[in-house]
Amino acid sequence: MTHVGQQSTETLQALDNAHYLHPFSDSKTLREKGARMIVRAQGVYIWDSEGNRILDGMAGLWCTNIGYGEQRLADAAYQQMLELPYYNSFFQCAHPPVVELAKEIADLAPDHMNQVFFTGSGSESNDTVLRMVRHYWTVKGQPEKFTIIGRHNGYHGSTVAGASLGGMKAMHQQGGLPIPGIHHIPQPYWFGEGGDLSPEEFGTQAAQELEKAILELGEDKVAAFIAEPFQGAGGVVIPPSTYWPEINRILAKYDILMIADEVICGFGRTGEWFGSQHFGIKPDFMPIAKGMTSGYIPMGGVIVSDRVAHTFEEKGGEFNHGYTYSGHPVAAAVALENLHVMKEKHLVQYVKEDIGPYLQTKWQTLADHPLVGEARGLGLVAAIELVKDKATRARFDESVGIGGICRDKSVENGLVMRACGDTMIISPPLVISHSEVDELVEKARLALDLTFEQLQALGAV
Numbered sequence: 434m435t436h437v438g439q440q441s442t443e444t445l446q447a448l449d450n451a452h453y454l455h456p457f458s459d460s461k462t463l464r465e466k467g468a469r470m471i472v473r474a475q476g477v478y479i480w481d482s483e484g485n486r487i488l489d490g491m492a493g494l495w496c497t498n499i500g501y502g503e504q505r506l507a508d509a510a511y512q513q514m515l516e517l518p519y520y521n522s523f524f525q526c527a528h529p530p531v532v533e534l535a536k537e538i539a540d541l542a543p544d545h546m547n548q549v550f551f552t553g554s555g556s557e558s559n560d561t562v563l564r565m566v567r568h569y570w571t572v573k574g575q576p577e578k579f580t581i582i583g584r585h586n587g588y589h590g591s592t593v594a595g596a597s598l599g600g601m602k603a604m605h606q607q608g609g610l611p612i613p614g615i616h617h618i619p620q621p622y623w624f625g626e627g628g629d630l631s632p633e634e635f636g637t638q639a640a641q642e643l644e645k646a647i648l649e650l651g652e653d654k655v656a657a658f659i660a661e662p663f664q665g666a667g668g669v670v671i672p673p674s675t676y677w678p679e680i681n682r683i684l685a686k687y688d689i690l691m692i693a694d695e696v697i698c699g700f701g702r703t704g705e706w707f708g709s710q711h712f713g714i715k716p717d718f719m720p721i722a723k724g725m726t727s728g729y730i731p732m733g734g735v736i737v738s739d740r741v742a743h744t745f746e747e748k749g750g751e752f753n754h755g756y757t758y759s760g761h762p763v764a765a766a767v768a769l770e771n772l773h774v775m776k777e778k779h780l781v782q783y784v785k786e787d788i789g790p791y792l793q794t795k796w797q798t799l800a801d802h803p804l805v806g807e808a809r810g811l812g813l814v815a816a817i818e819l820v821k822d823k824a825t826r827a828r829f830d831e832s833v834g835i836g837g838i839c840r841d842k843s844v845e846n847g848l849v850m851r852a853c854g855d856t857m858i859i860s861p862p863l864v865i866s867h868s869e870v871d872e873l874v875e876k877a878r879l880a881l882d883l884t885f886e887q888l889q890a891l892g893a894v
Contacts, residue, residue, distance in 0.1 A: 442482040445470045456591075469844070474501035477862045477869050479849070490849045490859040490873055495665060495697045496728030499774055500864040506729045506767050506774070513766035522551070522760045530765035537772050538721070538736060541706045546719065548742040551760040552733040555696035556590025558720035559659075561735050562692050563594045564754045565718065566657045569690070569741055572748040578656040581692075582646050584620045588666035589659060589694055589720075598659050601666075616650060618642040620664065621672040624807045624818055624826065636673025644683045657690035657717070662708030665697035668856035669816035671809060677712045690717040690741075696733070700724030701775060701863050703812040704785030711811075717741050727771045732764040780863045784812050791867055795874045802881045803894075804835075813863055817877075819855045819884075821894070828855055833893050835884065842887070843880035850877060 446467040455463060470482035477500055479489050492498065499506075513530060520528055535549040550565075552558045563581065570578035583589065585600040596604045597611030600620070605611055621639040623632045630638065647655050658680070664670035684691050693716035698708025701724060705711045709719060717740070722733035745752060758764070775781065783789075789812040796815045800808040806820035819839060821829045829835045836852030843850040843857075851858050857880075861873060888894045 442467075442470055445482060476500045476502065477865050486847065487844065488848050488861075488869065488873055488876065490843075490861050490877075491851050492860050492862045493728045494723070495702070495860045496723035496726075498700055498702070498724040498863045499727045499771060499778075499780065500862040503727070503729075503771075503774060505770050506727070509766045509770035510730065510763050513763045517762045520762060521757065523755060527760070528762050528765075530762045530769060531760035534760075534765045534769045534772075537769060538725075538734070541772070542719065542736045543707070543709060543716070545740075546716070546736045546738050548737045548739075550735045550737060551765070552722075552735070553731050553756055553758045553761075554590070554733045555694075555720060555722035556592040556595040556733075557756060558696065558722055558733040558735050559589040559598055559694065560592050560594040561754060562657075562659070562718050562720055563598065565735065565737070565741070565752075566690055566692070568749065568752060568754075569744055570656050572744060572750075575653070577654055580614050580616055580650055580655050582616050582618060582643065582650075582655060582658045582689075584660055584664075585617050586620045586622070586667040586670070587617075587659070587661060587664055587694075589661075590696075616646055618646050620667065620670060621676045622664075622668075622670045623673055624809075625668075632673040633675045636675035637679050639672070640676050640679035640683065643680060644687075647683070647687050647689065652687050655687070655689055657692050658684060659692035659694060661694045661696075662698045662703070662712045662714060663811060663814070665814075665858075665860070666853065668853040669809070669814055669858045669860075671811050672712070677714055681713070681715055684715075691715060692718045692720070695719045695736075696722045697860075700772075701781040701784055701812075702814055702860065704781065704789050706781055725771065726764060726768045729771065730764045730767045731758075732761065732768055775863075778864075784863055788863070788865060788867070788870065789813055792861075792865075792870050792873075795870055798874065799878060799881065802878065802885075804881055804885055804888075813865070814858070814860045816853075816856050816858045817881075819857065829888075829893060833888070833891070835888070835893075838887055839880050839884040842883040843876065846876055846879050846883070848873060848876035848880065850880065 449468050450464045471479050472482050473480050479487050538549050539547045583598045587600045589595045589598040597615045600617045619642050623635045627635040693709045693714045695707050699721045703711040709716050717738040719736040726732050793810045804819050806818040806826050808817045819835050821827050836855050840852040
């Protein structure tokens with residue numbers, strides 16, 4: 434029997450077209466073009482079926498923090514499969530990998546957060562958070578505290594609850610979303626929406642939109658506020674320095690629960706174990722996933738504050754929620770080994786003190802490009818804003834599709850760089866080296882140059 438990885442690109446694409454429905458894809462366009470077949474990976478690189486080596490500037494989907502090909506994670510999965518390949522956490526059962534992982538995560542989390550509920554993904558984590566928030570207020574005798582406030586352009590997954598909590602208009606247009614009890618406020622996106630205000634002025638103003646919403650909806654009706662410490666899929670929107678302190682003040686004033694979505698930010702991306710620690714956020718819930726296993730196996734979770742967990746224990750009775758694969762033993766064993774590898778290699782410290790500052794310095798060299806209106810970043814995440822006019826921040830007409838052009842030029846020349854509209858973003862593995870950062874920035878500039886040339890040919894510049 435021929436191994437699937439040995440089949441030709443054309444054969445694999447034919448199978449793909451005939452049988453595989455892709456996530457977040459236009460099936461007609463994809464089938465006309467043919468999917469790029471990724472067949473292997475090592476370190477910060479992936480290879481396609483044509484033999485092209487590509488630097489993975491997005492760490493898969495923000496997740497392969499320790500890079501590809503870590504033998505220890507494969508060994509952990511194998512050993513756990515031999516010993517206990519599966520058992521559930523229902524019916525008052527547990528197993529060693531899941532309780533050890535819960536303890537490890539609690540040790541890394543803020544001091545007031547010591548319990549973890551496990552899921553299969555970040556989307557499931559945010560579905561769980563919605564259930565937990567409403568259950569919390571119900572058992573406290575305040576079931577009317579039901580509404581959760583999110584942000585326009587925020588991303589919290591693609592399940593019904595996750596997509597509703599997020600503020601992506603394109604997602605809301607499909608399936609009658611958001612569900613009832615969700616309200617959205619403006620995002621803290623200074624470059625795109627700050628106008629003539631300074632970043633500091635805009636940060637305070639954006640935060641105060643939360644207080645306006647609480648007063649409009651009724652303090653006794655608002656259960657929680659959900660936000661990513663920095664917005665990931667929304668275009669690496671990093672809030673001004675004034676934003677989170679004002680949010681903290683408002684939440685404390687009105688006794689509103691804080692959900693800090695750490696699915697992207699967590700596990701070292703910002704140079705701290707969690708983005709909340711970098712920005713000084715005080716969460717009641719932290720949805721997690723992605724970097725917890727470095728993407729080697731699916732797993733998510735919710736880290737829960739002591740005040741919430743103790744309320745559940747004392748007043749909540751049975752919490753009627755869970756998943757077949759909550760705390761899956763193989764996933765837990767892989768996650769635990771992943772965290773051990775990260776600690777032994779001092780990867781979070783490496784991001785904070787070495788490779789993070791190095792990437793940000795190199796990334797800023799792209800700011801002089803005629804297409805770049807802003808280059809920004811934090812730790813091992815960064816963005817560039819593609820503009821028609823640098824002085825006014827004016828964008829290209831949407832019909833130009835500049836983000837898609839730049840993304841394609843990037844991949845064609847050996848770099849995965851993602852387009853969020855007219856914003857190009859990167860989020861490479863935490864193990865990336867100085868020379869690999871140099872290569873990444875060099876290829877990003879080449880993609881910009883080639884994009885500019887195509888725009889000239891189209892008469893768009």
